[in-house]
Amino acid sequence: MKKYYVFCFLLFSTLIYCQKKSLQTKFTTEKIILDGKLEEAVWQSVPIATDFVMFQPDNGKAIPENKKTEVRVLYDNEAIYIGALMYDDEPSKILKELNKRDDFGAADFFGVFINGYNDGQQNFQFFVNAADGQADCLATDSNGEDYSWDAVWDSKALITSFGWVVEMRIPYSALRFSSESKQTWGVNFFREIRRDRQKYSWNLIDNKIGTFTQQNGIVDGIENIKTPTRLFFLPYASFYTYANGSQKTYGELKGGLDIKYGINDAFTLDAMLIPDFGQTKYDDRILNLTPFEQQFNENRAFFTEGTDLFSKGNLFYSRRIGGPPSYTPETNINEEIIENPTTVDLYNATKISGRTKGGLGIGYLNAVTQKTYATIKDTITQETRRVVVEPLTNYNVLVFDQRFHKNSSATFINTNVTRDGSFRDGNVSALVWDLNTAKNTYNLNGNFEYSYVNDIESKKDGINTTLNFAETSGKYRYNFGGNLVTKDFDNNDLGIIFETNYYSFNGFTSYRILSPTKLFNSFNTNINAYTQFQKETGKVQNDQINFNLNSTTKKNHYIGFGMNYSPVETYNYYEPRTEGRYSIDPTRYGGWFSISTDYNNKFAFDFEPSFTILNESQRRSYGIYLGPRYRFNDRFALNYEFNFSRKNNNKGYVDSGSQNDALDPNTIIYANRNVVTYTNNINGKYSLNSKMNFDLSARYYWSYTENKDFYNLEDNGRVAPYAGYKDNKDQNLITWNLDLSYNWWFAPGSQLVVLYRSNAAKYDNLINKDFGNNYTSMLNNEDLSHVVSISVKYFIDYNQVKNIF
Structure with missing residues (x-):
């Protein structure tokens, strides 16, 4: 009973x-x-x-x-x-x-x-x-x-x-x-x-x-609510003062306007006229030794706010808009580049987004960037000429996203980049689906993407498709799926992709507790497996298994660890930077451990060591992350982050005959190198109240690669000593960034920002291992720039001011 x-x-x-x-x-x-x-x-x-x-x-x-x-x-x-x-x-x-x-x-x-x-x-x-x-x-x-x-x-x-x-x-x-x-x-x-x-x-x-x-x-x-007209204006004005050791101090005044208009109850138009991104957070540059570009976060509000529709299918990488020029200027003998812009200015940008009563979401984004030139000078005649490095360009994204059964959706998305004149155009279309059972226990998701590139002299198209099935409820969950990317798939005009010409399979299984136990408030483990094959040859490009455990104790401390294993040699078709060539990467295993104490305490810290050991003589890597933080009171807090990594006897590309006329055209040079990286971050805040804050963000980054021996990459993917190579291919990058800001939200939607910023970067092939000397020389560098800016934006609601006029 x-x-x-x-x-x-x-x-x-x-x-x-x-x-x-x-x-x-x-x-x-x-x-x-x-x-x-x-x-x-x-x-x-x-x-x-x-x-x-x-x-x-x-x-x-x-x-x-x-x-x-x-x-x-x-x-x-x-x-x-x-x-x-x-x-x-x-x-x-x-x-x-x-x-x-x-x-x-x-x-x-x-x-x-x-x-x-x-x-x-x-x-x-x-x-x-x-x-x-x-x-x-x-x-x-x-x-x-x-x-x-x-x-x-x-x-x-x-x-x-x-x-x-x-x-x-x-x-x-x-x-x-x-x-x-x-x-x-x-x-x-x-x-x-x-x-x-x-x-x-x-x-x-x-x-x-x-x-x-x-x-x-x-x-x-x-x-029976009678909603008001949704029309808002956001005018803004900024003043900048620039200074560094190599030029005179000068000032610049900027202004612009953002408009938000409710087309109807569901759809909104956002327009940005004369944009100003001068106070946008700096990028965390790294010494990039990979064959791929570094991907940066988007920090411009227009491209981050309300862009969930545009993220469907992962086809839209907004940093392409207003990013570095697409073309590198070519010089003749006795010519040098004396001016080459690092970014392209944006004329304007517009987006429309919303969803109908029937669940159809529609998103439209358009942006236009201006024609941009580099300046080249003849060192003998002193004559200069200008070369287009980015033509007038139109960027366009269109999304239709249909929701149904309250938990599923099917999406069509198209991205298009059209450049004026005889320059490359790109177009990508995709169908994306996310289907769930009525009780949200199982999920089927995937995509089919098609790209077409018109590069005037050549045209190419390609396919990228993915399919995954998962159980998404309960203590035990799993998923498995696959991915196929053809050789000529290219969405890089308005998206970003690193690897192509492969097919892959993945699997995942996990266990979690749904209620606290005597030891843990939360606990979950998972095992992941991933294998990737080169599409044309069938050779294994990637093969790894990893196990992870994540938990939160009864005292709210996080503890986790993981192990990973790559059991077979893999064929790397990307590192040689030459089509059809590959190098062989050895088997490896590694692991990590992490602890993060309860941030409720005034003093807390994060600690995470990691290591990887490769099946090659003395080839291994290790790293450590340490992040202490202290909250002095409810207004004032500081946290420091230190990240160190070292790769011993790392092997990778440094030169080839296609880049160096002194080498045979088929020669590819690899180096045996040590790669060392230090990253130091300090972040702090002092809040006067909930509307006024001082914020500090400083980053000192130093990474260098020291080459010890050089090798020739053979046709079988192995490397052999190459004693005749004498070029200095060491690399040394030091960067410094500091932002100190005062933010005041003086009215809903209205903000005053005063910002002091300093930054500098040094890149060369001369390595000085004196950490302190590197730091002080960076701060004393004549290229260390200083910017003081004041920016005010004011939110105006049409309904509040219409009676005035």
Whole structure:
């Protein structure tokens, strides 16, 4: 009989948790003042969302009574309002670190997830922490949380005698929903009690199900709202002062305008006129010894905000727009390049995106870059000439993304680059699918991509296709799949790809706990296998197996380790930089260990050593990462990162007959070398309040490769000593970057930034192993540049100013 009662209780609990909770809201004409007090009478007249349940670590456990959470929702014709009471039996222990926008820090937070279409596909997420800071993001199951998206909304948080309170006003302009007279929105509320590392949600987010966005509750009662015109202007002005040791100090004034216009309730146009990227975060350059280009992060807001549609299929690498010129100028005898721009200026950029009531998402992005020249001088006659290194260029992305069954999608995407005149054009089209079963237990995803390149003198086309199947729920999960890329597939005009001409197979299996144990709050292990074959010869290009374990202890410390093994020799068709040639890489094994202590503590650190041993005499590599951090108080924190790696007896390409006329055309030179890299980063912040922050970011990077012996790459992929090669192919790169900024969000969507920046880079083949001397010589380098800039942008809502005019 006792077992029967237990069974009934578990069944009843499961039924409760599986049902979507529903909350009724109401229209208000009363003015809501965002003061974190909820004193307006209308707040007391609406139902309450309560009975939160734990998301992590003990999934499904009810929130304690002394930590109960109560949420109310109101709306008017302009916005939706959220009022939340977070009870806490020890308010003095509520963590409330001040931080910049989109950085939670060590602080409690409350969030609301809104899906205006209630289609289980995308959440607009808004967070407020106990220090009154804001964060927002777009969340999808396929792409995760994208915090580069920034909306304009308002909020207020207050610590009280019973806990803390959040009041939020989210204008309809920050959301997407249908134009129906009666709305039903998917909504969830989220709370983290930071000191306990416990996360709760109003509607249960079941961690056995491999989806997040489909587990919202429902908000009913939004009816007949008369949404205002969504037209916003963002004018900005900047002043820059430049100085370095080799030129006079000079100033530059810039200005521009961004426009956002709601074409209808679902679609928005974003236009950037006269862009200014002068305050964009610097790139972390590395000494790149690979045959592939270095991929950089996108830090320009226009190309990061609301671009989830354009990321479908991974065909869009936005750094191509306004990046380095596509062409290298050719010089004649007695000529030298005296001016060669490192970037191409952008005339303007526009994007349109949104989704229809039927779930069809449409995205369109267009950008135009200007014609760019390099200047070449004849060293004898002193005459100069200009050569086009980038013609007038149009970049275009078009996406159609159809969602169905609330958890699946099929997407068509096209990227096109058209260059004026006799220059290369590129076009890529793709079909992408992401299909899930009704209960989100299994997934089938893949793509079929076709590229066509017109290079005037030659044309080529190619295919890239992938298919994967996975189980995505429960303790045990797995996936397996394959990939085929033909030799002439090329999406590099507006995308990025490193390897082609192969087919591959992959497999993955994992185990995780779904509830805490006596030792762990979270624990998961996985085994991965990957094998890649050269498409034409069938030779193995890559073959590896790895095992990883990741866990969080009861004291919220992360511990993980992994092992990897490549059991067979592989054929490397990329390192020789010559079509049809390859070198043979030996078998290898390696591992890593990682620990990260609880960031709630004032002092915390990250520590991760790693190693790799190759089946070749004295050929091995090792590295160590160390990251101590200290939070002095809720305003001031510093963290330091040190990364060291060393590769002993590494072998790789240094020269060939195609690059060096002194060599036989078929000769490819490899070097036996030691590669050493040091990276030092210091990051710090001081917050005056939730709207004003000082931020420090400094990076000193030094990497060198020291060649010991030279080899000739033979036709069989092996290397043989090459005693006659005497060129100095050592490489030495030192870079320094420092950003010190003051940020003030003086009004919703409006910001003042004062930035001091210094940077320098030194690249040569002379290696000085005195670390201190390298550092001081870099700071005393006459090419060390200094920039002081002030930038102001102001958010203007058409609805607030139309009556003035």
